[in-house]
Amino acid sequence: MSGCPDPRVPGGPLADRWRRHREAMPLISPQRKAQLRLLVVGTGLAGASAAATLAEQGYRVRVLCFHDSPRRAHSVAAQGGINAARPGAIDGDSVSRLFADTLRGGDFRAREAGCHRLAEISSGIIDQCVAQGVPFAREYGGTLATRSFGGTLVSRTFYARGQTGQQLLYGAYQALMRQVEAGRVELLSRRDVLEIITVDGVARGVVCRDLLSGALEVHTAQAVLLATGGYSNVYFLSTNALKSNASAIWRAHLQGALFANPCFTQIHPTCIPSGDAYQSKLTLMSESLRNDGRVWLPLRPGDDRDPARIPEQERDYFLERLYPSYGNMVPRDLASRRARELCEAGHGVGPGGRSVYLDLRDAIASAGRDVIEARYGNLLEMYERISGADPYTTPLRIYPAPHYTMGGLWVDYQLMSSIPGLFVLGEANFSEHGANRLGASALMQGLADGYFIAPLTVTAWLAGHGTPSVDEAHPACREALSRTAARIDALLQRPGPRPVDAFHRELGAVMIRHCGISRDAKGLRSGLGEVEQLEQRFLTEVRVPGHSEGPNPELEKALRLSDFFGLARLMLRDALVREESCGAHFREEHQTPEGEALRDDANFAHIAAWEHRPGAEPLRHAEPLAFTLLQPSTRNYR
Amino acid sequence: MSSRTLSLKLRIWRQDGPGQPGDFREYQLEAVSADLSLLEALDQLNERLIEAGERPVNFEHDCREGICGSCGFLVNGQAHGPRQATSVCQLYLRQFQSGATLTLEPWRASAFPPVQDLVVDRSALDRLIAAGGYCSVNTGQAVDGNAMLVGAEQARSAFDTATCIGCGACVASCRNASASLFVAAKLAHLGQLPQGQPERARRARALQQRMEEEGFGSCSSNLECEAVCPKQISADWISWMYREGRRTAG
Numbered sequence: 001m002s003g004c005p006d007p008r009v010p011g012g013p014l015a016d017r018w019r020r021h022r023e024a025m026p027l028i029s030p031q032r033k034a035q036l037r038l039l040v041v042g043t044g045l046a047g048a049s050a051a052a053t054l055a056e057q058g059y060r061v062r063v064l065c066f067h068d069s070p071r072r073a074h075s076v077a078a079q080g081g082i083n084a085a086r087p088g089a090i091d092g093d094s095v096s097r098l099f100a101d102t103l104r105g106g107d108f109r110a111r112e113a114g115c116h117r118l119a120e121i122s123s124g125i126i127d128q129c130v131a132q133g134v135p136f137a138r139e140y141g142g143t144l145a146t147r148s149f150g151g152t153l154v155s156r157t158f159y160a161r162g163q164t165g166q167q168l169l170y171g172a173y174q175a176l177m178r179q180v181e182a183g184r185v186e187l188l189s190r191r192d193v194l195e196i197i198t199v200d201g202v203a204r205g206v207v208c209r210d211l212l213s214g215a216l217e218v219h220t221a222q223a224v225l226l227a228t229g230g231y232s233n234v235y236f237l238s239t240n241a242l243k244s245n246a247s248a249i250w251r252a253h254l255q256g257a258l259f260a261n262p263c264f265t266q267i268h269p270t271c272i273p274s275g276d277a278y279q280s281k282l283t284l285m286s287e288s289l290r291n292d293g294r295v296w297l298p299l300r301p302g303d304d305r306d307p308a309r310i311p312e313q314e315r316d317y318f319l320e321r322l323y324p325s326y327g328n329m330v331p332r333d334l335a336s337r338r339a340r341e342l343c344e345a346g347h348g349v350g351p352g353g354r355s356v357y358l359d360l361r362d363a364i365a366s367a368g369r370d371v372i373e374a375r376y377g378n379l380l381e382m383y384e385r386i387s388g389a390d391p392y393t394t395p396l397r398i399y400p401a402p403h404y405t406m407g408g409l410w411v412d413y414q415l416m417s418s419i420p421g422l423f424v425l426g427e428a429n430f431s432e433h434g435a436n437r438l439g440a441s442a443l444m445q446g447l448a449d450g451y452f453i454a455p456l457t458v459t460a461w462l463a464g465h466g467t468p469s470v471d472e473a474h475p476a477c478r479e480a481l482s483r484t485a486a487r488i489d490a491l492l493q494r495p496g497p498r499p500v501d502a503f504h505r506e507l508g509a510v511m512i513r514h515c516g517i518s519r520d521a522k523g524l525r526s527g528l529g530e531v532e533q534l535e536q537r538f539l540t541e542v543r544v545p546g547h548s549e550g551p552n553p554e555l556e557k558a559l560r561l562s563d564f565f566g567l568a569r570l571m572l573r574d575a576l577v578r579e580e581s582c583g584a585h586f587r588e589e590h591q592t593p594e595g596e597a598l599r600d601d602a603n604f605a606h607i608a609a610w611e612h613r614p615g616a617e618p619l620r621h622a623e624p625l626a627f628t629l630l631q632p633s634t635r636n637y638r
Numbered sequence: 639m640s641s642r643t644l645s646l647k648l649r650i651w652r653q654d655g656p657g658q659p660g661d662f663r664e665y666q667l668e669a670v671s672a673d674l675s676l677l678e679a680l681d682q683l684n685e686r687l688i689e690a691g692e693r694p695v696n697f698e699h700d701c702r703e704g705i706c707g708s709c710g711f712l713v714n715g716q717a718h719g720p721r722q723a724t725s726v727c728q729l730y731l732r733q734f735q736s737g738a739t740l741t742l743e744p745w746r747a748s749a750f751p752p753v754q755d756l757v758v759d760r761s762a763l764d765r766l767i768a769a770g771g772y773c774s775v776n777t778g779q780a781v782d783g784n785a786m787l788v789g790a791e792q793a794r795s796a797f798d799t800a801t802c803i804g805c806g807a808c809v810a811s812c813r814n815a816s817a818s819l820f821v822a823a824k825l826a827h828l829g830q831l832p833q834g835q836p837e838r839a840r841r842a843r844a845l846q847q848r849m850e851e852e853g854f855g856s857c858s859s860n861l862e863c864e865a866v867c868p869k870q871i872s873a874d875w876i877s878w879m880y881r882e883g884r885r886t887a888g
Contacts, residue, residue, distance in 0.1 A: 053777040130783030135797040142787025174772035181768040241701040276671040499688040
């Protein structure tokens with residue numbers, strides 16, 4: 001295991017571990033809770049739900065939120081749905097099937113105990129959200145409706161039209177605002193966390209910048225919870241909201257927190273393709289569209305006819321052809337790879353041949369336009385706005401895009417990072433999704449962490465640890481503050497002529513080229529050199545206008561990008577060392593004759609956990625993965 | 639997607655900060671792609687301003703998919719611009735003729751103090767939700783979600799009002815800067831569901847009272863809020879809210 005901390009996974013029969021562990025956890029009296037202060041960074045599904053629940057328990061919670069309002073966290077944009085294994089499902093679904101799909105979907109690169117716990121908790125999440133007033137879709141008889149999603153053969157995805165993330169987030173946000181009104185949560189919005197404060201190796205606070213005044217602030221607490229989301233904006237063009245960043249988790253990494261599986265980035269197959277050089281982001285079309293949409297390309301390379309004029313026998317429904325069992329519902333990594341290969345072979349459509357068709361024609365013909373509109377109306381409207389084309393009469397053009405990052409800060413079974421007292425929730429941690437996130441499981445994990453896991457494990461840790469009070473005058477706080485101020489000053493003094501975005505676009509191009517849908521050793525080595533050179537150029541050529549006082553969005557971008565450079569290098573390095581193909585990580589050198597991913601369980605059935613070493617190469621630790629209930633098997637969706 | 643380009647004149651409200659004087663300044667964009675969104679055109683303008691050593695234009699944005707509610711300003715006097723049911727991040731330049739002048743200015747309402755340029759402070763909307771825009775349920779106490787049957791139509795109607803993104807366009811378009819549509823949407827969302835019933839009366843009272851305290855005006859009945867709402871929330875819910883208030887009083 002070489003230096004990887006103990007993941008603290010409980011022993012015993014898998015199906016019973018969480019229950020027994022939960023019941024054995026120490027508790028804290030309500031009086032003592034009222035004296036303990038907690039910091040929660042981020043107000044997405046994980047952060048808002050954790051903050052609300054911890055405040056309900058009686059802790060004094062301070063919440064730092066990047067946006068002007070907690071309701072704007074990027075969880076709001078999740079579209080398709082949330083998985084849950086509900087008792088009584090007639091299609092044979094069960095906790096063990098959801099567990100199996102999660103572990104298999106992640107290509108056996110996740111901890112089985114975590115996956116099982118997630119499946120166990122899933123049903124309670126739905127009940128909790130219903131009680132909060134989340135308007136899930138219902139059957140005419142009044143019961144909760146479900147639909148199926150990529151990578152599964154059962155119907156277990158609960159949804160609120162195509163805006164499930166929005167509705168779940170509003171549920172958590174409203175629970176949070178209830179605690180704000182009750183005085184149990186202090187909400188500080190427009191704060192960018194730029195440094196983690198550790199005292200004697202324990203997390204005790206953060207340094208953040210007030211985005212309105214520009215003032216640097218120190219906030220201390222007995223424990224810190226990071227729920228700051230994912231980092232696929234390292235690719236510049238991704239499905240993430242533009243302000244999604246890695247700053248808090250990256251600074252924690254530099255302070256000693258291990259970073260796990262950084263190279264595992266999910267490339268989502270159904271996004272609106274890129275066009276103009278100034279395009280700022282890629283927009284996701286929920287993969288639920290693949291329930292009714294058929295993916296195809298012209299059989300003849302370079303066929304640029306209007307799709308309506310391409311006869312049936314000249315169309316290649318390639319997912320249905322290659323994967324007869326799952327068809328258009330294959331997991332995201334497979335759908336993405338097959339699309340890219342065919343586009344590179346010249347079959348692609350649209351500008352530069354970088355798109356495939358997602359065709360609703362047959363579904364509209366059989367179910368009627370009204371039904372399709374009711375199911376996906378808002379998604380199709382969004383597509384029409386962005387592309388200018390009518391998806392009801394012309395097939396949508398889609399292409400894979402960086403989406404969800406499975407990597408993140410390493411956490412143990414208690415969701416605690418390798419820095420004691422620093423807990424990491426939701427997409428910001430690496431847990432449960434393995435090498436490829438199953439569709440509709442991100443919302444489930446964020447809410448499981450926030451509502452049901454962290455409130456117990458944070459309590460258990462606080463119960464067993466001394467809680468010395470640290471104030472702003474502590475040398476560790478002063479040192480973190482001056483380190484942050486020096487970083488900001490250095491960025492503002494750069495003499496160069498070029499805006500931050502110009503460098504970010506370049507970084508994104510390097511990363512998508514060398515660490516995107518597929519990777520090889522040569523490209524990854526080249527990428528490492530290119531990122532290093534680009535960072536050097538950034539340091540001498542960037543221009544960050546304005547001052548540290550007052551609002552300065554360019555300074556925010558510059559701080560964000562300076563963290564992305566280090567992270568990009570770690571992603572490339574991680575991808576280079578992992579000499580296998582698994583899930584979203586496809587190394588060209590490791591594939592079957594049919595072009596499928598070739599996993600190497602003998603050498604890589606582990607979590608890679610990277611340790612930052614100042615002035616030296618990062619050190620890779622490996623946490624071995626053991627499987628008891630389900631043995632690693634080759635994923636087969638054919 | 640097309641290869642059409644256009645030239646645009648942007649007339650933008652510039653204001654360094656609260657209490658500082660502001661004015662309109664004009665910027666010319668040439669040969670800009672019609673496939674860009676208006677915010678992407680502003681990105682392009684900002685890169686030019688940075689290179690020229692000027693302070694870039696500050697505007698709120700994040701998801702650029704019309705769902706986070708961050709963006710929002712007036713385009714030629716209309717909140718989120720001329721296209722119905724569209725937030726400004728989803729407003730594409732193909733909507734405009736080459737040579738057009740676009741006047742961009744921030745939401746103007748006393749409950750939304752200015753921050754800088756096109757950015758205002760909308761935290762009053764959060765304080766409205768804090769006043770009671772929730773179901774008071776603690777984590778871990780929920781019963782089976784199927785134990786409360788909710789008809790498909792009822793769920794759909796609740797959903798239609800729950801889609802409000804809190805952008806503030808309704809406030810900015812009301813001549814009284816009223817938050818009635820925002821409040822009505824939340825009351826209707828929770829008030830149409832069985833789980834929202836226990837505190838329905840208290841919620842209606844608390845939100846309407848907080849709306850006044852925050853400095854929002856009363857409903858002006860001119861329906862501009864409905865016309866500009868990017869989520870097409872019906873102003874009928876405002877009448878519903880008033881009935882709700884009477885029911886409560888009774």
